Amino acid sequence: MPTLTLLATLSPPCNARTWSSAPHPHLPIIATACSDKTVRIYSLQNFQQQSTISGGHKRSIRSCAWKPNSRGESVLATGSFDASAGIWRRWEGGAGSAQAAEVDFTSGLAGGGEKDEDDDDEWRFAVILDGHDSEIKCVTFAPTAPLLATCSRDKSVWIWEELEDDNFETVAVLNEHEGDVKCVAWHPSEQMLASASYDDNIRLWSEDVDDWACCALLSGHEGTVWCVEFEDANNIYALGSSEDLNSKQQAYVQTRLKAGPRLISCSDDMTIRIWRRVPKDKPEQPAGQIKAPSIWKNRDFEEEWIEEARLPQVHERPVYTVSWSKKTGKVVSTGSDGKIVVYEERWKDANAANGDVVMSGGTPAPDVEDLSAEKVSGSEGHMGGLTEWVAVASVDNAHDVFEVNHVVWAPRADKGKRSEDEEVIVSTGDDGEVKVWTLDT
Numbered sequence: 001m002p003t004l005t006l007l008a009t010l011s012p013p014c015n016a017r018t019w020s021s022a023p024h025p026h027l028p029i030i031a032t033a034c035s036d037k038t039v040r041i042y043s044l045q046n047f048q049q050q051s052t053i054s055g056g057h058k059r060s061i062r063s064c065a066w067k068p069n070s071r072g073e074s075v076l077a078t079g080s081f082d083a084s085a086g087i088w089r090r091w092e093g094g095a096g097s098a099q100a101a102e103v104d105f106t107s108g109l110a111g112g113g114e115k116d117e118d119d120d121d122e123w124r125f126a127v128i129l130d131g132h133d134s135e136i137k138c139v140t141f142a143p144t145a146p147l148l149a150t151c152s153r154d155k156s157v158w159i160w161e162e163l164e165d166d167n168f169e170t171v172a173v174l175n176e177h178e179g180d181v182k183c184v185a186w187h188p189s190e191q192m193l194a195s196a197s198y199d200d201n202i203r204l205w206s207e208d209v210d211d212w213a214c215c216a217l218l219s220g221h222e223g224t225v226w227c228v229e230f231e232d233a234n235n236i237y238a239l240g241s242s243e244d245l246n247s248k249q250q251a252y253v254q255t256r257l258k259a260g261p262r263l264i265s266c267s268d269d270m271t272i273r274i275w276r277r278v279p280k281d282k283p284e285q286p287a288g289q290i291k292a293p294s295i296w297k298n299r300d301f302e303e304e305w306i307e308e309a310r311l312p313q314v315h316e317r318p319v320y321t322v323s324w325s326k327k328t329g330k331v332v333s334t335g336s337d338g339k340i341v342v343y344e345e346r347w348k349d350a351n352a353a354n355g356d357v358v359m360s361g362g363t364p365a366p367d368v369e370d371l372s373a374e375k376v377s378g379s380e381g382h383m384g385g386l387t388e389w390v391a392v393a394s395v396d397n398a399h400d401v402f403e404v405n406h407v408v409w410a411p412r413a414d415k416g417k418r419s420e421d422e423e424v425i426v427s428t429g430d431d432g433e434v435k436v437w438t439l440d441t
Contacts, residue, residue, distance in 0.1 A: 028413035079136035151181035172212035223268025238329030399429030
């Protein structure tokens, strides 16, 4: 049975609450948003603090996010309770190679030579983004376009486009949520944004004829939705290679590939749910006919998403964060009860795979070859299919008596790394500590 083992506590800890941590997209460092108005940058090679970003915000920094696909320069966005977002830049002086990272991020740390007095000044506060009326809860860069999304206690989601010379332009202000918006997350391969709210709902947003609008409403949670995240497109391959699968399993894989990456959410109602898009058959466009632009009404949604599964309910209090591994497809969660739990998706037993698949309500599920909207929507939308989720490891009181606010997967980078693809779990809590965990089998 796998176990979660504490590998290290990043040093020094913050003297105030730590809200969340964001691993760098290609360097062995992690940024932690702190209540003391700073972001702390830690090395994942020796677990020591490398620098502190400060001076840009007047209140607690609630969220931080790295810009993906940015080589040679690290770009970090911060979201604060002072209702502003900040953009910070640092030149890394190389191509982002592992060798350059080793030199750049261990100098001045334990066993790494003398510290440059101007290290902290290498981070340049490039621009402040104002517009929200209240606390910003989450910031995130799009992986497919020069876009940044922010969400706030003012019930709105803002989308900003990055222009040249540190200029950002507001391209959309989305106001359809009826409560505090807790989290935003971008689709990994489309210009689609998910938002989670105090109003118990999840909304998906997409651009249509140069205007952003809500294309799907995901309802069902019975409490605040704290976090949403899309899975990596390659997660399906964690279930095995096609030659090892039977015909129904292969059909299920094809259905998943057609639907694209799923979405995971967690809530005050102590549930963790997985949502899947219902693929639509697109009619062929007659030759020479120009497609008229669509106008999306507030309740006339362009897409349909269904609840595919619920993970085992292990948490005893609200679940604050879920994180989906890009390498193994495993999920990790944490929340108010101080637990960290790891889950794995598996094929059901051979008899279930070759016979009837039973839905949560006890009725046989439709054949996976024909998962049409009519067969999986409505009250029978909660469907396990041919796979099931299993809790494989957990740890209680991960931050002693304090709540754990966030968990995230990160590539392992220290000398004890056991394989090229090994990951660690990084947790942040109300105790101001950032802890690194290994999943040991």
